[in-house]
Structures are given as structure tokens and as C-alpha cells.
Amino acid sequence: MSTAATAELAPRSNPMGAPKIVAIRGMNDMLPAQALWWERFEQEATDTLRSYGYLQIRTPVVESTALFRRGLGEVTDVVEREMYSFVDSLNGEALTLRPENTAGVVRAAVEHSLLHEGPCRLWYAGPMFRHERPQRGRYRQFHQIGAEALGYSGPDIDAEQIVLLARLWRRLGLPETRLEINCLGQSDERARHRSALIGFLEGHDAALDGDARRRLYSNPLRILDSKNPGMQDLLAGAPRMIDYLGDSSRAHFERLQRLLGCAGIAFVVNPRLVRGLDYYNLTVFEWVTERLGAQGTICGGGRYDGLVEMLGGRPTPACGFSIGAERVIELMREEAPVIEGPRCQVYLMHQGGGTYDVALQAAERLRDAGLSVILHAGESSLKAQMRRADASGAAFAVIVGEQEAAASAAAVKALRDEDGQQAFGPQRIVALHELAQTVAAAAGVGNRHTSQ
Secondary structure (H helix, E strand, O other): OOHHHHHHHOOEOOOOOOOEOOOOOOOOOOOHHHHHHHHHHHHHHHHHHHHOOOEEOOOOOEEEHHHHHHHHOOOOHHHHHHOEEEEOOOOOOEEEEOOOOHHHHHHHHHHOOHHHHOOEEEEEEEEEEOOOOOEOOEOOEEEEEEEEEEOOOOHHHHHHHHHHHHHHHHHHOOOOOEEEEEEOOOHHHHHHHHHHHHHHHHOOHHHOOHHHHHHOOOOHHHHHHOOOHHHHHHHHOOOOHHHHOOHHHHHHHHHHHHHHHHOOOOOEEOOOOOOOOOOOEEEEEEEEOOOOOOOOEEEEEEEOOOHHHHOOOOOOOEEEEEEEHHHHHHHHHHHOOOOOOOOOOEEEEEOOOHHHHHHHHHHHHHHHOOOOEEEOOOOOOHHHHHHHHHHHOOOEEEEEOHHHHHOOEEEEEEOEOOOOOEOOOOEEEEEHHHHHHHHHHHHOOOOOOOOO
16 A cells, blocks of 8 residues: 555544544535535425426435446446456455445436336435545535436436436525536447547547547547647547537437426537546536536436446336536635624523423423424523523523422523524413414414424
8 A cells, every 4th residue: 555545544642542533535524504405405496396397216325336437337437447446255246335326326217117117207315435535516426416217218307307407506505607518329320420520539649648649549539528738729620520410310419408498508519528438428418617627517417328227127227317516516605705604592591400391291292392402411501501602692582490390380581582582581480281382473483293
């Protein structure tokens, strides 16, 4: 093992005791302060997908390595260099942490015969894994929300997914993003273009970098996606896939463009857009931003009409996309550095002993009424508990002291005004059987299943 790798795995020393164990580089913790952006993104994405008729599917994080080698392509960067693969010590099976989830969703659809009843719209969310050098917007464990429409052949479903994404960006309030689209045609058209591209690049061998030379005969299309500034002028003159499209592929692409125009979606045709996986055909698209540096793609997708058959199913057209959660959330945080999360509505205090028993019952009644409640843990003075209540951001303090418990009542005190600003109101005594209804009404929360 190299010195650098050893240093990466070595735990940091802790002079006070045992060595500290830290997270693996490129696999990040999500702390409570970050969770509000994640929760908003996931909720908006889920609601948007459901509004278009997509149903959730969950697939394993670990799949057979053969799934990705067959589905993604042996000579893709993902399969060649980026997969976390290992051999199961119990049965010798080659396994891989999923680097993407389209192949897994298609495998599940074939395995469970989901398409026997007709086309289906599916969505997924979860972590993916790629072994690459961590940098801004590119991590070894990253998260995606994506969708797959299986069994739909026309460009209308391609357009639907792009329109869906445009709606999501509006709901999230993202800064301006750019939609780029291209058409990769069908296999015979790609073969003709591939041959012309190799011939062109062979004629400019001196201008190719090492990565381009490595890909020249195995995956020349990926050279078109090179970010090397020194190759951009050369690639601008390379043969374009769009010039090799047959009538059917061209009609599909032209219809997609008309549908996007009809929906008011601005786009740019990028003839060098190829995506990084072998299963794509016809439509490919990406949403990109200039705000994230080199990792500017926040979402990508397209058609993969041959993948279902490739993984053992009947020939089935399909189209899908995946959203890079970390990148979208970074854009959200740039646009709204501060986000207001759901505050605790009630902080419930007590004086210990029997008053805690009463407070425990009162807390459950308040939660039954739809309120979020923190019940003070442990025994502290009421003055100390009031400081905790104020720090919690609660709108109301509910106090069960010995006198209140004896009277089957509680004291209620407002701590915030309607704008969430500190504003202490008068304290009043409320009978326990009226407590949940009273506080819920004051908080503007409708009772859901209050049990008195």
C-alpha cells in the first residue's frame, strides 16, 4: 500500500485517549445544520415526481458486478476505474457498490416482471459510490434522485422528463441553469460516426492528450466530452453525430425540440454531448450551471432503449435521468444561505418526581394534537429549564409544577410571536383535558387524532 493511502487510512491521534476514527475521505457526514436543505430538496423532488405519476422503487446498494459490466459497458470510466468491487468471502460472488441506479432499476423491473402489465414510471433515491479523487461536487459516496420511464418509445416521454425537471428547479428556486440536448442516434448510425471520428482523430494524433489516446479505439465518443482546454479547437472541427442521423432518429430529435419549445423550455443543442455510459441512444440531455466550477452538471439523462433486453428482458424502450443531490443542494444554499426549519412548538417543563409522570402524559396528548414537543429530560430548576425552552426556539412553554399537577392542570406561556421573534406572553393555567386543544389552537395547528 502506498504511503499516501496509508496516511489516508490512519486515524488521527487523540492525546486524551484512544485514537480518533474519522470518516473515509470523500464520504461525508450530513450534520443537523445541513439537514434542512436536504429535507427541502427531497420533499420538493418527491412531490414533483409524484405529480407526474412516478412511483417509488428501492433497490439494493450492493449488486452483482456483472450487472454494471454488462449494462454500463466494459470500457466506460465507471467500470474500468471507479467501481468499488469486492468478492464475497462466503460464496466467492463478485459484488459492487452501485455506481449508478438505472441498471439496478431495470434489473428489478425484469426480475419482478413489472412490465408485464404495461409501461411504468418509477423513481428512486439513495447513495451511489465511485472511487475517484474527491473534489468540489464530486465525492466517493454521493446521492441521487432519479426517474426511469420504461416502455415508452416516443419523444413525448423525453420531453415530459425535461419539463418535470424544469418545474423542480423552479420549486427549488435554483439560479439559472442551462439545458443542453443532443441525439446519439441508433447503433448503426453511431457505428458510422465512430468510424469517421476515429479517422479524424488519427489524423491529429499529435494534438491528442494521454486520455484521448487511451480512449481512441475503445470509447472515442468520450473524447468529445474532454475538458482539456488544449483540445477544444480540435474537437470543434470533429465529425458531429447529428450529421449521421437517419430519418427516424432525426424525426425523433426534431419532435423533441418542438415539444420543448411548446412547453417554453429553453435549450441548446450541444453536438458534443455524449454522456458517460454505453447504454444511451437517441436523446441525451444535461442541466448545467456555471456556479460549480468544473462539476457543473447537476442532472443528466436520456434514452436507453436497448438496456432492458441487454439485462434479460424483452425489447423495451426507456428513458430516465438522475439528479446529483449534493450539487443541487450547494446551489440551493448559494441562493438561500439561511433556511428556516420547523421549530419545536412546545417545550414542556416539570419539577421531577410525580410531576414528570403528568408531564409525560401531557406531552403525548400535545403530540396527538399534531404539535412537536420537547419534554425536558432530567431534573433542573424551572429557571434553567426556561432557558432551555427559549434556546429551543419553541413557541410555547408548558409547565407542570407540583401545584399544577395536583390540580390536573398546566401553565402555558407564549415565548414567540407569529414571526418567531422572542415575545413573552402572560402565563395562564389550563386544565389538562383542555391543554392539547388550547395549545394547538394558539399554534394554528388543527387536531389530527387528539385523545383526551
